[in-house]
Amino acid sequence: GAGVSQTPSNKVTEKGKYVELRCDPISGHTALYWYRQSLGQGPEFLIYFQGTGAADDSGLPNDRFFAVRPEGSVSTLKIQRTERGDSAVYLCASSPTSLGEQFFGPGTRLTVL
Amino acid sequence: SQELEQSPQSLIVQEGKNLTINCTSSKTLYGLYWYKQKYGEGLIFLMMLQKGGEEKSHEKITAKLDEKKQQSSLHITASQPSHAGTYLCGADMEYNAGNMLTFGGGTRLMVKP
Numbered sequence: 001g002a003g004v005s006q007t008p009s010n011k012v013t014e015k016g017k018y019v020e021l022r023c024d025p026i027s028g029h030t031a032l033y034w035y036r037q038s039l040g041q042g043p044e045f046l047i048y049f050q051g052t053g054a055a056d057d058s059g060l061p062n063d064r065f066f067a068v069r070p071e072g073s074v075s076t077l078k079i080q081r082t083e084r085g086d087s088a089v090y091l092c093a094s095s096p097t098s099l100g101e102q103f104f105g106p107g108t109r110l111t112v113l
Numbered sequence: 114s115q116e117l118e119q120s121p122q123s124l125i126v127q128e129g130k131n132l133t134i135n136c137t138s139s140k141t142l143y144g145l146y147w148y149k150q151k152y153g154e155g156l157i158f159l160m161m162l163q164k165g166g167e168e169k170s171h172e173k174i175t176a177k178l179d180e181k182k183q184q185s186s187l188h189i190t191a192s193q194p195s196h197a198g199t200y201l202c203g204a205d206m207e208y209n210a211g212n213m214l215t216f217g218g219g220t221r222l223m224v225k226p
Contacts (some may be wrong), residue, residue, distance in 0.1 A: 004155075018213075020126075031211070031212070033214075034214065035214075036217075037146050040219075041218055041219070042119075042203075042216030042217050042218050042219050043201070043203075043214075043216045044158070044203050044216070045213045045215065048211050048212075050211065055211050056211055056215040058215060059213070060205040076133070079189075080127060091155060091156070093156075095212065098142075098211045098212050099212055100144075100161065101146070101158050101161055102146070102214065103158070104148070104155040104157075104158075105155050106154055107154075107155055109153075112143075
């Protein structure tokens with residue numbers, strides 16, 4: 001079956017612009033996670049959804065970052081007024097429940113010029 | 114992440130040699146996950162460990178979680194070029210909190226033919 005997909009695979013934007021990153025989880029997975037991975041480092045947790053609600057957004061670095069999952073499936077990570085420090089690979093993962101293996105997508109590489 | 118230390122940071126081995134990667138925490142690990150990542154790609158799940166003293170194997174890769182659930186090791190026997198990549202340990206460090214993973218910094222493995 002289809003795995004987790006993320007679009008776009010690459011996004012180049014200018015400082016100050018707004019971007020949206022999309023995640024399509026595996027069908028039926030109720031838990032969805034966003035992580036950010038900087039070059040040469042491990043992923044860092046951003047936000048976790050259980051169904052439609054954000055169960056934990058403690059990893060979002062500031063209020064420029066926001067994520068939604070309105071129908072409990074697709075999720076969108078939104079970044080306002082992008083900064084060069086936001087450049088990273090943004091990874092999405094989904095899981096059948098909030099326990100067990102997380103299935104990761106290929107990531108979106110964001111470059112802020 | 115300083116909460117989860119991986120060692121070594123990088124490793125070059127001759128094909129056919131054995132190797133071990135370590136993942137250490139000062140806190141109890143409620144779930145320990147090993148992933149492999151190729152450059153520019155998402156994370157591929159390898160194994161999950163939850164019980165103290167647990168050991169799992171898949172093909173030539175064995176992972177263990179110590180009795181105190183604070184350290185895990187990943188051992189590769191008779192390494193092959195296909196084993197090359199970055200190995201990441203991720204851990205659930207809060208009990209029943211949604212399984213947001215904290216990752217180590219990764220171990221970059223190169224296997225020389």
